[in-house]
Structure formats: structure tokens, C-alpha cells
Amino acid sequence: MSSPVSVAPVRPVTRVAQIRGDLDGLRGLAIALVVVYHVWFGRVSGGVDVFLVLSGFFLGGRLLRQAAGDQPDESWPRAIVRIVRRLVPALVIVLAASAVLTVLVQPQTRWEEFADQGLASLFYWQNWYLADTANDYLRAGEAVSPLQHIWSMSVQGQFFVGVLTVAAVLALVVRVVGATRHRRTVLIGTLALATVLSFWYANVAHQLDQSHAYYDTFARAWELLAGMLAAAAISAVRWPGWLRATAAITGLVAILACGVLLDGADEFPGPWALVPVAATVLLIFSGAGQTDRMPAPNRLLAAAPLVTLGTIAYSLYLWHWPLLIFWLAHTDQDRVGLRDGVVIIALSLALAYLTARLVEDPLRVGASSKTRAAHRLPTPPGYGVLALGGLVTVLAVALVVSSLAWRGHVEAVRANGVELQTLSTRDYPGAQALLENTRVAKLPMRPTVLEAGDDLPATTLDQCITDFASVEVLRCVYGDTTASRTIALAGGSHSEHWITALDLLGRTHGFRVVTYLKMGCPLSTDDDPRIAGSEDPYPLCKVWVRAAMDALKADRPDYVFTTTTRPHPNGPGDRVPDSYVGIWDELSANELAILGLRDTPWMFRDGILFSPVDCLSEGGDPESCGLPRSEALADRNPTLEHADRYPLMSVLDVSDAVCRPDVCRAVEGNVLVYHDAHHLSATYVRTLADELGRQLSDATGWW
Structure with missing residues (x-):
């Protein structure tokens, strides 16, 4: 996802900067690619990189003209205010509209996340928020946020402030040491060094943790810096016509092909990001100083439709993504068809035009008549600007206050979550209601939909599960930590959620539980593991499994407790993956006994994971928010089918304590079964302890 943010160049006083209609058109082409790829293909188009380079180019041009004395210096506070006036008003309008749509369209379980991301977006911290949660398995199954796209605007906002600060400091230093005539050279040298360092950092970060690096300001800075260096070098471009044409054609083809040939979501901001960055620089250079004799691709980009699209690119970017996400949420779909996509784009264009003309233009940079004329802006009455500014301010304050208030409400509700560990088994029998077919009093469900997000296994709360980006084998001890008998709990999060019951049983029956867990990574011999639900490649899972198996062989627990089944990829029902059998062979060859538990149902409906918690928060009932047992x-x-081959494996199955004969409901015995789309709530697992204990007793003979 990308953002067409750029800082419009202020025209110099003593030298008139070249007006590049082709670059305005390039911005229009980039936003068109972004929108089309988002709406219909769900891919990264490379538009983010085009916008980053153009933003750096325009900002660099201004700073270099100031350094050369061709344009009066602008004070740091004034420069920051100008950027705020240019970028923030339209953002506030879209955030406010998105807040209203969130309340109307999204379940209450999504409001807290919107509040967090709304605050992060408003204060230009969204990219770091997403970077911090990129490897959070608890969020992996959540619907995409309507504000996710604002990450790139946050990157640019942070970059603008950082570069303006550095430029102001450099100007002060050269003035103090009496080297004013070298100011431009010092600035260019600093930019060049920063570009090299940022590019190096981006490649290192990409290798270590690509999902985090994708949102990292320092890993993205080189793309904006490349645009600034292009502004420094453009005056030296003296290319012959054939070279300009070659550069323009190459650049345009590369930008158009980027989204088709490259998977930017996985490859950027690493070396492959050089393709759209270099292509944009080529188009900048190909049209340099050639307003009357530009190459054909540049003339094409300067066509009125693309230039017009470029003038509303920022607003169009802001609107199209939330409209798409809210439409998908409203229709309960994961993609749109041709007709729906056209409607979304048309509505986005209309709202973008209105936002640009009624919000951006009146409040954007420069109140002087000269600046308005240069940008073809209307001259609004003074009271109109004040009223509009006041409205934006009120909306911004309302967003902050309402977001903080909702977060406070949720935290107050969750503070009651300590009660979940001591719920009355008579009033909240959970799984026991199924096993004993008892009559259950009508009481409010626990955990509630707002408590569910925190009703997690102890290993998650204790950070005793390896995250996506790590291959370290973490060992934590639960149950009776002094016992000599050991059960190793190993695999992914579907093994993990049993720690609640195993911890209770271990303390009761005198055995300890040692964990070997990694997010989304069951024990498997798969050469090409994938992240459950998203099917994204997960090569670190394979590395971790090898390390975990070596640790298990060395530690030699009495039993290895792990899941043995997985949802059938083509549905319905479940199956034993061949890659699981390879693990059983290896454990058996090392004489390690296995406690093989059938996995609990995943909530797939029409091939798509859904959250029973969301369904309940929207007014559904336990049955409608569940799933027919035959599908799960x-x-x-x-x-x-494999048990005879593995005499050291005891087969465990608690399906009848989770599902009824005909349906797997969202609530049983007044207890919420799932805290998300496929993980059991810790409270429900606690009610499963007796049944799991009965089966473990038969398997181990320990009690």
C-alpha cells in the first residue's frame, strides 16, 4: 500500500523552477496503479516507491535552492506548519469518516484496534505501530485495518521533519564556521551518506525481519533520499535525445510491470525496491530541461487526465482503501468483483475531488496571492478558512477523546478478567455441560466479547512462545516445576492453548510441563511451510522445527504432547498431513513417547476463517456463530488410521467436549469457546482439564 504524499514545491524568488507536468502525471499514474491493484488484485503495485521518490525530489529541490541562495530560507517552525497544513486536514476528515463507518459497519471487537490505529495515524506513528504488531500472531487472523495504508504517510511525515531538522542544523553550522558558500555541497554530501547508510540498513533489516522492515522509516528513507539526490543531480543532466527516450521508456515500462512481476509485500524494502525507485529517477531525468521536447513517455504522462488525477492523488489515496475495506466488511467478502470495484473507485474519485477542492486547497501551503496563483488555488474568504480550520481541529480533538475513552472502557471491562479463573463451575461449566448433558442457567457469557482478546494462554502472556521472526527455542516450565516426570508441549499455537489445562493437571498430579512453542509453526517435516490462514511462506518455521527436535532429543521428556491433525485444505473435515507423520517417525526412532491430540476445529466458512467473537458482537447467537461439525x-x-504404526503414540481426542454431535457452537456452558477464529479461550480450556486429565491418565498411568 502506498501514499501519494508529496510536498508541493514553493517557487523560488530569483529563479523560476521548472513546472513538470509529466511528474504530476506520474503521480496520477502511480495512484491509478495503487487503486487498481488494491481493489482487484490485492497486491502492492510499487506506487509507494514512486511517491516516496517524488516526495524526496520536491523536498530536495526546495532545500537545495535555499542552500544555493536561489530561494529565501524558511524557518523550521514555518516549514513544519506548512507541511501540517498540507497533509493533516484531509487526513483528519478521512479518519473521522472512518470512525463513523467503523461504528456502523464493524463489530465492537474491532473498535479498540481502530482507536489504536486512529491515534497512531493522527500522530504519524502508524508505520511503527504496524511494525510492532507485524509479528503478533494474535493479530494474524484479524481483518485488514481500514487505516493500514496510512503507514507510508507516517514514514513521509517523519522523514520530512527529520530532513528539515538536519537541514536547519547544517545551515546553522556552516553559518557559524563561515562556510556558507559550501552549504549546498555539505547538504548533498550528507544526503549521499544517509542514502548509502539507509540502503545498507534496509537490506540488513529485510533479511532479519522483512515484515518489520517493510514499515521501518529508516529502511524506507533511502527511497526518499534517492529523490533528493535526483534533485541535486538534475541540473547536470545533458543527455542526448535517444538516451532520454530510452530512459523514459525503460522507466515507464518498469513502473507498469512492477506490480505484475514483483511481490512488493514480500520483496520491499530490499534490493528489488530499486526497480520502481530507479524507474522514477529515470523519468525525472528524461524530462529534465525539456519542457518543449520531452520524450514521448513524458509527454504521455503530461496529458491532462493523468495530471488532473495527480492533483487529487493524495485525497484519492486516503479514501480508496477505507472504502474498500468497509465494503468488504459490510458484504462479508474477501474481494470485490468488477462492478463493485468500479463503484468503489468512482466513489473514491468523487470524495477525493471534494476533499481536494473543499479541504486541501483552501488550507494548503501558502496564503499569499502569489502562491495561490502558482498552484491555481481559489482565494477563499478569511472567515471561511478560519471556519474550516476550526472544523478540522474539532474533529481531530473528537477523534483523540473518543479513541482514548473507548480504550479506557475496554481496559475497565478487561480488568474484571481476573474473575475468569475463579468462575463458578455450576454457573459456568463450559465443556462439562456437553460431557454431562447438564442444564445450564441463563447467565451472561464469559469471557465477554471485549474480554476475549485478553483470555490467552499463560505462555503468550509470559512471552514463552517464539515469535514469527525468531528461531530461538524457548523453554518455560509449568505445572509442578519440581517434579521428575515431564511432558513436553511442542508445536504451534494449537499446541500452546492446551497449556492452561496441562498447567492445572501438572500441579494436581505431580508432573511438569516444558514448552517448545513457535507462533504458527506445528511440528512438521514440510520443506515449504506456510503461515496458517494467510498461506504466506514461513521458512523460519522449518529452521525452528529442526532446532526444537534437536532440543527434544537432548532433553528426553517422558512424553511429547503435540497436535496430530489439521483442517483439510479442500474441506470439509480434518486430516493428518504427511509432514506430521515424518515427525512421528523421528520421535519414535528416538524412543520418545507421543501424546497426539486431535486438533480442535478451525472456524472456516466457505473457505474463509471467521471469528465467532465478531459474529457474537454483531448480534449472532452461539449456533449461528458456530459451524456444522461435519464441516470442521x-x-x-x-x-x-496411523495409530498401529506408532506404538509409542497415545491418541487423544476431546472433540466431544468442544462440539455437539451436529454443531460446534461458539458458546457452551455459558463460556465462550474461541477467543478468535481458531484458538480456544483460556477459560474454556480450563473447563476441559477434567476430560483431558482422564485421557492423560489412561495414556500415562501416572494417576
Whole structure:
């Protein structure tokens, strides 16, 4: 996802900067690619990189003209205010509209996340918020945020402030040491060094943790700096016509092909980001000083439709993504068709035009008549500007206050979550209601939809599960930590959620539980593991599994507790993946006994994971927010087909304590079964302890 933010160049006093209609058109082409790829293809188009380079180019041009004395210096506070006036008003309008749509369209379970991201977006911290949560498995199954696209605006906002600050400091230093005539050279040298360092950092960060690096300001800075260096070098471009044409054609083709040939979501901001960055620089250079004799691609970009699109690119970017996400949420779809996509784009264009003309233009940079004329802006009455500025301010304050208030409300509700560990088994029997077929009093469900997000296994709260980006094998001890008998709890999060019951049983029956867990990574011999739900490649899972298996062989627990089944990829029911069998072979060859538990149902509906918590918060009931048992589970535990080959494996199955004969409901015995789309709530697992204990007793003979 990308953002067409750029800082419009202020025209110099003593030298008139060249007006580049082709670059305005390039911005229009970039936003068109961004919108089309987002709406219909769900891919990164490379538009983010085009906008980053153009933003750096325009900012660099202004700073270099100031350094050369061709344009009066602008004070740091005035420069920051100008940027705020240019970028913030339209953002506030879209955030306010998105807040209203969130309340109307999204379930209450999504409001807290919107409040967090709304605050992060308003204060230009969204990219770091997303970077911090990129490897958070608890958020991996959530619907995409309507504010996710604002990450790139946050990157640019932070970059603008940083560069303006550095430029102001450099100007002061050269003035103090009496080297004013070298100010431009010092600035260019600083930019060049920063570009090299940022590019190096981006490649290192990309290798270490690409999902985090994608949002990292320092890993993205080189793209904006490349635009600034292009502004420094453009005056030296003296290319012959054939070279300009070649550069323009190459640049245009590369930008058009970028989204088709490159998966930017996985490859950027690493070396492959050089493709759209270099292509944009080529188009900048190909049209340098050639307003009357530009190459054909530049003339094409300077065409009125693309230039017009470029003038509303910022607003169009702001509007199209939330409209798309809210439409998908409203229709309960994961993609749009041709007709719906056209409607979304048309509405985005209309709102972008209105926002640009009624909000951006009246409040954008420069109140002087000269600046307005240069940018073809209307001359609004003074009281109109004040009223508009006041409205934007009120909306911004309302967003902050309402977001903080909702977060406070949720935290107050969750503060009651300590009660979940001591709920009355008579009033909240959970799984026991299924097993004993008892009558259950009508009481409010616990955890509530707002408590569910924090009803997590102890290993998650204790950070005893390896995250996506790490391969370290973390060992934490639960149950009776002094016992000599050991059960190793190993695998992914579907093994993890059993720690609640195993911890209770261990303390009761005198065994300890040692964890070997990694987010989204079951024990498997798969050469090409994928992240569950998203199917994104997960090569670090393979590395971790090898390390975990080596640790298990060295530690030699009495039993290895792990899941044995997985949802069938083509549905319905569940199956034993071949890659699981390879692990059983390896454990058996090392004489390690296995406690093989059939996995609990994943909430797939029409091939798409859905959250029962969201469904309940929207007014659904336990049955409508559940799933027919036949869709989630095979008639017979698939593990039993392999049991004869593995005498050291005991087969466990608690399906009848989670599902009724015909349906797997969202709530049983007044207890919420799932805290998300496929993980059991810790409270429900606590009610499963007796049944799991009965089966473990039969398998181990320990009690």
C-alpha cells in the first residue's frame, strides 16, 4: 500500500523552477496503479516507491535552492506548519469518516484496534505501530485495518521533519564556521551518506525481519533520499535525445510491470525496491530541461487526465482503501468483483475531488496571492478558512477523546478478567455441560466479547512462545516445576492453548510441563511451510522445527504432547498431513513417547476463517456463530488410521467436549469457546482439564 504524499514545491524568488507536468502525471499514474491493484488484485503495485521518490525530489529541490541562495530560507517552525497544513486536514476528515463507518459497519471487537490505529495515524506513528504488531500472531487472523495504508504517510511525515531538522542544523553550522558558500555541497554530501547508510540498513533489516522492515522509516528513507539526490543531480543532466527516450521508456515500462512481476509485500524494502525507485529517477531525468521536447513517455504522462488525477492523488489515496475495506466488511467478502470495484473507485474519485477542492486547497501551503496563483488555488474568504480550520481541529480533538475513552472502557471491562479463573463451575461449566448433558442457567457469557482478546494462554502472556521472526527455542516450565516426570508441549499455537489445562493437571498430579512453542509453526517435516490462514511462506518455521527436535532429543521428556491433525485444505473435515507423520517417525526412532491430540476445529466458512467473537458482537447467537461439525471434523479421528504404526503414540481426542454431535457452537456452558477464529479461550480450556486429565491418565498411568 502506498501514499501519494508529496510536498508541493514553493517557487523560488530569483529563479523560476521548472513546472513538470509529466511528474504530476506520474503521480496520477502511480495512484491509478495503487487503486487498481488494491481493489482487484490485492497486491502492492510499487506506487509507494514512486511517491516516496517524488516526495524526496520536491523536498530536495526546495532545500537545495535555499542552500544555493536561489530561494529565501524558511524557518523550521514555518516549514513544519506548512507541511501540517498540507497533509493533516484531509487526513483528519478521512479518519473521522472512518470512525463513523467503523461504528456502523464493524463489530465492537474491532473498535479498540481502530482507536489504536486512529491515534497512531493522527500522530504519524502508524508505520511503527504496524511494525510492532507485524509479528503478533494474535493479530494474524484479524481483518485488514481500514487505516493500514496510512503507514507510508507516517514514514513521509517523519522523514520530512527529520530532513528539515538536519537541514536547519547544517545551515546553522556552516553559518557559524563561515562556510556558507559550501552549504549546498555539505547538504548533498550528507544526503549521499544517509542514502548509502539507509540502503545498507534496509537490506540488513529485510533479511532479519522483512515484515518489520517493510514499515521501518529508516529502511524506507533511502527511497526518499534517492529523490533528493535526483534533485541535486538534475541540473547536470545533458543527455542526448535517444538516451532520454530510452530512459523514459525503460522507466515507464518498469513502473507498469512492477506490480505484475514483483511481490512488493514480500520483496520491499530490499534490493528489488530499486526497480520502481530507479524507474522514477529515470523519468525525472528524461524530462529534465525539456519542457518543449520531452520524450514521448513524458509527454504521455503530461496529458491532462493523468495530471488532473495527480492533483487529487493524495485525497484519492486516503479514501480508496477505507472504502474498500468497509465494503468488504459490510458484504462479508474477501474481494470485490468488477462492478463493485468500479463503484468503489468512482466513489473514491468523487470524495477525493471534494476533499481536494473543499479541504486541501483552501488550507494548503501558502496564503499569499502569489502562491495561490502558482498552484491555481481559489482565494477563499478569511472567515471561511478560519471556519474550516476550526472544523478540522474539532474533529481531530473528537477523534483523540473518543479513541482514548473507548480504550479506557475496554481496559475497565478487561480488568474484571481476573474473575475468569475463579468462575463458578455450576454457573459456568463450559465443556462439562456437553460431557454431562447438564442444564445450564441463563447467565451472561464469559469471557465477554471485549474480554476475549485478553483470555490467552499463560505462555503468550509470559512471552514463552517464539515469535514469527525468531528461531530461538524457548523453554518455560509449568505445572509442578519440581517434579521428575515431564511432558513436553511442542508445536504451534494449537499446541500452546492446551497449556492452561496441562498447567492445572501438572500441579494436581505431580508432573511438569516444558514448552517448545513457535507462533504458527506445528511440528512438521514440510520443506515449504506456510503461515496458517494467510498461506504466506514461513521458512523460519522449518529452521525452528529442526532446532526444537534437536532440543527434544537432548532433553528426553517422558512424553511429547503435540497436535496430530489439521483442517483439510479442500474441506470439509480434518486430516493428518504427511509432514506430521515424518515427525512421528523421528520421535519414535528416538524412543520418545507421543501424546497426539486431535486438533480442535478451525472456524472456516466457505473457505474463509471467521471469528465467532465478531459474529457474537454483531448480534449472532452461539449456533449461528458456530459451524456444522461435519464441516470442521471428519466422522472418525484421522489419527487413528496411523495409530498401529506408532506404538509409542497415545491418541487423544476431546472433540466431544468442544462440539455437539451436529454443531460446534461458539458458546457452551455459558463460556465462550474461541477467543478468535481458531484458538480456544483460556477459560474454556480450563473447563476441559477434567476430560483431558482422564485421557492423560489412561495414556500415562501416572494417576
